[in-house]
Amino acid sequence: MKSKIIxxxxxxxxxxxxxxxxxxxxxPLADDGFSxxxxxxxxxxxxxxxxxxxxxxxxGAAIAFxxxxxxxxxxxxxxxxxxxxxxxxxxxSIPQFQTIVLGAIxxxxxxxxxxxxxx
Amino acid sequence: MLSSSTDNELVxxxxxxxxxxxxxELIRRHQSHVRxxxxxxxxxxxxxxxLAQDCFMHAWDKLQSYSGRGSFIGWLLKVAYTTFLQSKRKxxxxxxxxxxxxxxxxxxxxxxxxxxxxxxxxxxxLAVLTEEERAIMVMSYACGLSHRxxxxxxxxxxxxxxxxxxxxxxxxxxxxxxKDHQHG
Numbered sequence: 001m002k003s004k005i006i007x008x009x010x011x012x013x014x015x016x017x018x019x020x021x022x023x024x025x026x027x028p029l030a031d032d033g034f035s036x037x038x039x040x041x042x043x044x045x046x047x048x049x050x051x052x053x054x055x056x057x058x059x060g061a062a063i064a065f066x067x068x069x070x071x072x073x074x075x076x077x078x079x080x081x082x083x084x085x086x087x088x089x090x091x092x093s094i095p096q097f098q099t100i101v102l103g104a105i106x107x108x109x110x111x112x113x114x115x116x117x118x119x
Numbered sequence: 120m121l122s123s124s125t126d127n128e129l130v131x132x133x134x135x136x137x138x139x140x141x142x143x144e145l146i147r148r149h150q151s152h153v154r155x156x157x158x159x160x161x162x163x164x165x166x167x168x169x170l171a172q173d174c175f176m177h178a179w180d181k182l183q184s185y186s187g188r189g190s191f192i193g194w195l196l197k198v199a200y201t202t203f204l205q206s207k208r209k210x211x212x213x214x215x216x217x218x219x220x221x222x223x224x225x226x227x228x229x230x231x232x233x234x235x236x237x238x239x240x241x242x243x244x245l246a247v248l249t250e251e252e253r254a255i256m257v258m259s260y261a262c263g264l265s266h267r268x269x270x271x272x273x274x275x276x277x278x279x280x281x282x283x284x285x286x287x288x289x290x291x292x293x294x295x296x297x298k299d300h301q302h303g
Contacts, residue, residue, distance in 0.1 A: 016288065017260075023241055024159075024260035028151040034168070035146035038175045039139050045176070046137065 053116070126191035134182050142182070146175055149192055152262055153199050159245060159257045160203050170206055174199040193268035200254055200272060207250075247294045252287040259284055 121129065121144040132141035153174060157167035178198045185194050245253050251273075258264045258272060266284075270277045 016292070020256075020260045020288070020291070023244065024257060026155045026159075026261060029154050031147055031150060034150050034154070034171070035143050038146050038172055039143040041172070041176060042139050042142065042179050045179075046139070 127187045130182060130185055130187065130191065133179075142179060145191070149195055150175075152192055153195055156196055156199055156257055156262055157203060159241070159261060160200075160250070160254055162242070162245075166206075170202055171199070173206070174202040177202055189268055189271050190264075192262065193264055193272055196258055196262060196264065197272035203254075244291050244295065247290050248287050252283055252290070255280060255283045256287045 121141060124132070124141075124144070126145065126148070129141040129145050132138045133145070150171065154168060154171045157170045157174070158164055161167040161170060174195070178195060181198065185191065245256075248256060255269055255273060258269045259266075264272065266277045266280045269275070269280045273280070275283075
């Protein structure tokens with residue numbers, strides 16, 4: 001009720017208000033390609049944002065490839081030094097070790113993919 | 120199809136599906152109000168149109184924050200006013216850097232060339248107002264926003280909006296004897 005009264009009071013305009021309205025009035029501006037230009041900018045920004053993550057990932061992978069390969073070969077050399085009976089003992093105590101590791105990797109990849117799709 | 124949708128429907132489409140066509144329709148509907156508002160605030164048509172583009176880009180980024188409670192044009196003018204104030208702050212900082220580099224005289228001589236040589240009655244009226252008064256008077260008398268919508272757009276209580284409008288009217292009245300005009 002109170003807000004209705006306030007709105008009514010706002011609508012009651014005196015001659016001065018009407019004069020100011022006519023002074024402040026401007027003819028509507030033609031679009032003349034304005035909205036198309038903004039939409040083009042928005043589309044460019046969208047594509048840029050969509051491409052940023054994959055491009056950054058590719059660049060990161062390219063940079064990390066060489067040190068990662070070196071690390072893998074070092075680990076391979078290191079594993080050759082471990083006595084064979086210890087390796088056999090570890091895998092036999094956890095029979096589905098490889099399946100568990102594979103499952104964990106798939107779970108992490110799946111979660112990351114879902115997150116990316118959501119975004 | 121898009122032209123028959125309400126503003127809120129278009130906002131929903133733009134937010135949920137990143138639908139730039141729906142956002143384009145919103146721009147087409149409101150660009151005239153936003154550009155006119157910024158032209159009156161900035162006084163420079165080219166700058167105002169650049170600011171209007173920035174305003175719509177900001178609006179696209181912040182579209183999720185529009186709750187649909189007030190009018191969309193009210194929300195849009197809030198974004199436009201913020202964009203204008205940010206640009207003012209940036210140009211002030213730029214002027215300070217120029218001043219410290221001793222280039223202010225050159226800058227002033229360049230800015231003295233105004234694109235619109237003819238000064239309209241409205242320009243004269245707006246010149247006696249402060250930036251805040253100008254923005255609020257334009258929102259009220261040129262864009263037809265209610266006091267509540269202006270309050271939302273400027274983060275001011277409705278009472279303050281009313282007193283700013285009252286003060287602005289008084290300044291115009293005192294400077295140009297607007298009452299005499301009104302009575303003939």
